[in-house]
Amino acid sequence: MKPLQTIGCPVFFIGLVISICAAAKQPAEGATYPSTWLTFLAFSTLSLVGLVLWRWKPQLPQEPSPAAATSQRPQIDIQATLSGLLQRVDSISQQQAFTSLETIDTLMQEHVQPLGEARQQIIDQLGLKAGAELLVTMAYGERMYNRTWSALADGHLDEAQQVFHDGTEAFREAARSLA
Amino acid sequence: MGYALLRGVLKKGTLVENNINQTIASGINTAGTGVVFTVPALFMLDAKWRAEGMAGIDLQPLPLIIAGIAGAVLGVVVIIPLRKQMIELDRLRFPSGVATATIIRAGSSGTEKAWLLAAGVFISGLWKLVMLSGWLESDAAVVAERGWGVSQEEFHFGFGVLPEHISPVLYLSLMNIAAGLLAGRGGLPFFAGGLVAWWAISPAAVGFEWVTGPTAAQAGLIYRTMLRPLGIGVLIGGALMGVVTAFPAIQSALRSLAAAARTAGAGSQVGGDEMKLPTLILGTAVAIALFFGASVLSGVSVTGAALSAVVGTLWLGLAALIVAQATGMTDISPMSGMALISVTLMMYLLDNNITGAMVVGVAVCVAIGQGADMMQDLKTGFLIGARPVRQQIAQFGATWMGPLIALGVVYLLWIGGPDGKNGFGEGTSLPAPQGGALMGIIEAVKSGNVPIDKYTMGGLIGALLGAAPRPGLGVLVGLAMYLPFSITLGYGLGCLAQMGIQKLKGAAFCEHKLVPFAAGLIVGEALTGVGHAAYSILMPYLWG
Numbered sequence: 149m150k151p152l153q154t155i156g157c158p159v160f161f162i163g164l165v166i167s168i169c170a171a172a173k174q175p176a177e178g179a180t181y182p183s184t185w186l187t188f189l190a191f192s193t194l195s196l197v198g199l200v201l202w203r204w205k206p207q208l209p210q211e212p213s214p215a216a217a218t219s220q221r222p223q224i225d226i227q228a229t230l231s232g233l234l235q236r237v238d239s240i241s242q243q244q245a246f247t248s249l250e251t252i253d254t255l256m257q258e259h260v261q262p263l264g265e266a267r268q269q270i271i272d273q274l275g276l277k278a279g280a281e282l283l284v285t286m287a288y289g290e291r292m293y294n295r296t297w298s299a300l301a302d303g304h305l306d307e308a309q310q311v312f313h314d315g316t317e318a319f320r321e322a323a324r325s326l327a
Numbered sequence: 328m329g330y331a332l333l334r335g336v337l338k339k340g341t342l343v344e345n346n347i348n349q350t351i352a353s354g355i356n357t358a359g360t361g362v363v364f365t366v367p368a369l370f371m372l373d374a375k376w377r378a379e380g381m382a383g384i385d386l387q388p389l390p391l392i393i394a395g396i397a398g399a400v401l402g403v404v405v406i407i408p409l410r411k412q413m414i415e416l417d418r419l420r421f422p423s424g425v426a427t428a429t430i431i432r433a434g435s436s437g438t439e440k441a442w443l444l445a446a447g448v449f450i451s452g453l454w455k456l457v458m459l460s461g462w463l464e465s466d467a468a469v470v471a472e473r474g475w476g477v478s479q480e481e482f483h484f485g486f487g488v489l490p491e492h493i494s495p496v497l498y499l500s501l502m503n504i505a506a507g508l509l510a511g512r513g514g515l516p517f518f519a520g521g522l523v524a525w526w527a528i529s530p531a532a533v534g535f536e537w538v539t540g541p542t543a544a545q546a547g548l549i550y551r552t553m554l555r556p557l558g559i560g561v562l563i564g565g566a567l568m569g570v571v572t573a574f575p576a577i578q579s580a581l582r583s584l585a586a587a588a589r590t591a592g593a594g595s596q597v598g599g600d601e602m603k604l605p606t607l608i609l610g611t612a613v614a615i616a617l618f619f620g621a622s623v624l625s626g627v628s629v630t631g632a633a634l635s636a637v638v639g640t641l642w643l644g645l646a647a648l649i650v651a652q653a654t655g656m657t658d659i660s661p662m663s664g665m666a667l668i669s670v671t672l673m674m675y676l677l678d679n680n681i682t683g684a685m686v687v688g689v690a691v692c693v694a695i696g697q698g699a700d701m702m703q704d705l706k707t708g709f710l711i712g713a714r715p716v717r718q719q720i721a722q723f724g725a726t727w728m729g730p731l732i733a734l735g736v737v738y739l740l741w742i743g744g745p746d747g748k749n750g751f752g753e754g755t756s757l758p759a760p761q762g763g764a765l766m767g768i769i770e771a772v773k774s775g776n777v778p779i780d781k782y783t784m785g786g787l788i789g790a791l792l793g794a795a796p797r798p799g800l801g802v803l804v805g806l807a808m809y810l811p812f813s814i815t816l817g818y819g820l821g822c823l824a825q826m827g828i829q830k831l832k833g834a835a836f837c838e839h840k841l842v843p844f845a846a847g848l849i850v851g852e853a854l855t856g857v858g859h860a861a862y863s864i865l866m867p868y869l870w871g
Contacts, residue, residue, distance in 0.1 A: 164791060165523055169531040171784035172553040181780045188784055195791050203796055249435065257835060264418055276573075280416055287415030287709075288600075295712020298342040301435035311712070 156201025163195030226266055230323045233259035237316050252297045260290050282322055289318030334434060345431050346711045347721050350704040354722040357700035358399045358729020361692030362737060364666050366391060367762030369685055370741045371752045372769060388734060390625035390686050395730025397617035398643070398690030402697025403722050404610040405644040406651055407602055410705050410715060412573060417798060419655030422509040422849065424706030429846035431711060440843045447847020448854070451501040455855035458499060471543060481813050491546045492533050494525045494812035503814055505848035506658040507821020508841060511829065516800050517657050518819025520807025524554050528808075550811065556778040558809030559664045560785020561792065565801015566649040568793025602719040610723070615640055618690055627683040634676055639687040642672060646691055647698030652802045654699040655706070657818060658849075661809050662699075663761050666692045667768045668782075674772045681769060688765070693730055697722070821845075 170191065173182035182188075236255060263286055271279035292315030299308035333340040333348060340348065373384040413419050433441050457463065463477040470476035474487035482497045489495040507514055529549050532538050537553075538545045615636050622632035646665040654660050669691040673684035701722055708718050740757060744750030751757035771777055785805070793801035807815045829837050 160791075160795065164788065165527055167784075168523065168557070168788055169528050171557060171781065171788065172528045172532055172549075173535070173537045174552060175780055181784075185784075192787055192791065199791060199794055203794075257838065261838075267416065267418055280411075283416050284411055287411075291709050291712055293712070294710055295343070298432075298712045301432070302341040304341070 152201045152204045156198045156204065159198030160195050160202050161198070163191045163193075163198055167191035167195060226263065226270060227323070227326055229259055229262055229266075230319060230326065233263075233319055234316070234323060237319070249297060249300055252293060252300065256290075256293060256297075260286075260293060264290065282325055285318050285322045285325070289315040289322065291315075292318065342431050342435075342711050343713045346428075346704070346708050346713045347717060349427060349431070349707065350718045350721050351725045353700050353704060354697065354726045355729045355732070357696040358395070358402075358693050358726055359733030359736070360662070361398060361666075361694070361696045362391075362395055362689060362730050362733035364663060364692050364761045365670075365685060365688045365765060366734065366737050367741075367751055367759040368765035368769065369682070370737070370748075371759065371762055372681070372766050374749055374752070375766070384681060385626070387625060387682070388738070390621040390682070391689055392731060392734055393617050393621035393624065394686040394690040395693050395734065396727045397614045397621060398693035399697050399726040399730055400610055400614040400723070401618070401640060401643055401690070402647055402694030403701055403719065403726060404607045404614065405640075405647050405694070406698035406701050407607060407715075407719055409648065409651070410601070410702070413651060413655055413702055414706055414709050417573075417655075419652070419702075419706070419799075420510050420513060420658075421655045421703050421706035422506040422658040422845075423654075424703040425509055425710065425842065426505075426846035426849040427703070427707045428710035429843050430850055431707070433843070436843070440839065443840055443843040444847040444850075447505070447844040447849075448851035449847075451505070451848040451851030452855040453851075454499075454501050455852045455859075459855070459859050490530075490533075491543055492525075492529045492549060494529070494546055496811070496813040496816070497820075498811075498813040498817045500814075500817060500852065501848045502852035503817040504821040504824075505845040507818040507823075508825045508845040508848075510657065510818075510822055511825040511837070512822065514657060514803075514818060514822040516797065516803040517807050518815060518822055520804035521810075521812050521815030521819065523804070524558070524808040524815075525812040528554065528557075552778070553781070554808050555664070556781035557785040557788075558805050558807070559661075559668060560782040561789035561805030561808055562649055562653070562661060562664065562785075562802060563645070563668070563782070563805075564786035564789025564791075565793040565799075565803075565805050566645060566652065566789070567786075568790040568801060569652070569799065570645075570648065572794060573798070600714045600716055602716050602723075611640075618687075621686050621690070622683055625680075625682045625686045627677060627680055627686075631677050631680070631683065635673055635683060635687050638676060639669075639673065639690060642669060643691045643694045647695045649802060650695040650699045651702045652799060653806045655702060656799055656803055657806060659806060659810065659814065659818075660696075660699055661806055662692060662695055663764060664809055665695055666761070666765060670765060671768060671772055671777055674769065679773055684769075689730075697726055 167188050170184040170188040171182070173184045175182045233255070236259060240251060240255070267279075267283055270282055273279070274282060292311045296308045296312040296315065299305075299311060333345055369384055369386060373386060377383040414421075429436075429440075429444060433444050458480050465476040465478060467478045470478045470483050474485045475483055477483075477499065480499050482499055483495065484497065485491060485495040507518075510517075529546070532549050532553060533545060538548050540548065618639060619632050619636040622635045623629065627635060646669065650660050650662055650665060666688055670684050670688040673687040674681065677683040701719070704718055704722065705715055707713075708715060739750075741748060741750040744755065749755065751759045751762070753763065768777075785808075789801040789805055791801075792804055795801075825837065825841065828841060832840075
């Protein structure tokens, strides 16, 4: 966390808690707002300052800090996880062995769920718009794999193969957009 | 229950078909909840004013029926474009949706998961029975005097040391704790909001002598006059700011719907599983027209009806978003707070026309219930692999039945009282507390006694929280302030327990063992509650 963000976060919450306390007082008879409204405004403003510092992102390029290096690592992980998923899927398809629920469970647990859990990293790295598009594409793939599980559980192998293929195509599309 | 009947008894239906079945069933019963929250207030207010020699309320069923149906349709159409945002981008937990998916998949998930689920159902069901039997209950006065004990399914643990105003009370619901177990770290801001409300604001109010009267009554006074209205304000401000900060993602979701409409039949996959945008727009237009018609029928002028249709629809969309987000993050719905705000807002706009305001109130309550339910079902569908468009069509097709059935039931309950009236309300076996609260707010608006300061100041705080880098903070903190601390505490303990278990045993243990067990806890308490309600209704007929 950068210094400004480190200061901003506690300033935001301290200002917020005091302003909420000030807002709680009941107005006097005939008044609309409580007598603590100035305290409320002052600490809300302090909280706003804290918020701006917390959200602050320097525009100028800087030397990568250890924290920034850490935040860049998940991008490599996401690509690696996606590649790992597709390699695993290719091997499964070649062996025609995906008819077992355990295989789908393992695939979901080791490759798909970590991608879902990395949503904030994806948005941080790609921005809200591009990150959202990638997440929606991967979510489609995840839903198709969930459907594969359901179809297998119900014994509908043809449907399972079809939706498994659809899900894999969505992950390929996601991998292409990241490349 | 539907799953048990279809899969267990009739041996019919695939997992996806069971999901559709559950979508239809919950779509009908949730629509009823909105009616039950609002319409009783009209009956009770009418009876009260007539008893006091004042003019009663002109009760007309048709505008309420039309408003209920319009609300049911609007609730579904306004929430559908947000599916991608809430389920695929924010990945909200929707604990009940996860529990339902776990149940549907239980038969094929292996024996260990099935046993864990069954253990959860058994333990929670048994615990709920103990609670319902009253074996652990003590008299409220005794609990207050000695400082500990169980009263109204809540464990009081002040032990004469902790003051009442910090609310040392735990709601003894395993379902509530299980929702926290499913949410884990994500639910912590909700817990933190409760701590701020009861361990910072409340002591400040007592310390600065902002509340007077007996010590035992201070906690109730702080909750009713400070925390609850402030919480409603924070919820609204937080949700509004949430829309602003997430706008690019919402825009992307809407674009995806529009693109799906353009490329329908052309092989588009990713965006093609949603109900098409033109259908949603048509549904919205029809529902707004019904809304307008209901207002005119309730005696509102054409201008007033147009105003209530437009403002009501906008407010309804925001309220549905708030309730769906709150349900997605915590499994707890602030529906009653939204109902209070709806009626207050519309009474101001319609110059204290109670019937007109209630028409909007019914529509909003039905809509927000539908929105939250649709999202829970879509979350279940996501985990099962269902096509959202099929679920959305199913909910559309069945949703109109809920308000009709619920209005009929409310009417029957009312005329079931002595002399064909007063079948529910204070002093009866059906006290209708939400209706009573709404009645109170109507009388407060008429006398000009609305906590505007709390709503606006809370709204500003909510906006600040909503703009924080942590998504959903405003809604979670607002909800925690709005609810009694006993609920927030139980939920928070569940979150902390999940985090501890995950640290000790790892994420895979939580996913494969804790989730089915927690799902069982939710289902067990829910089923026992339904069974107890059915028993209470049927008992007089069975045993005279």
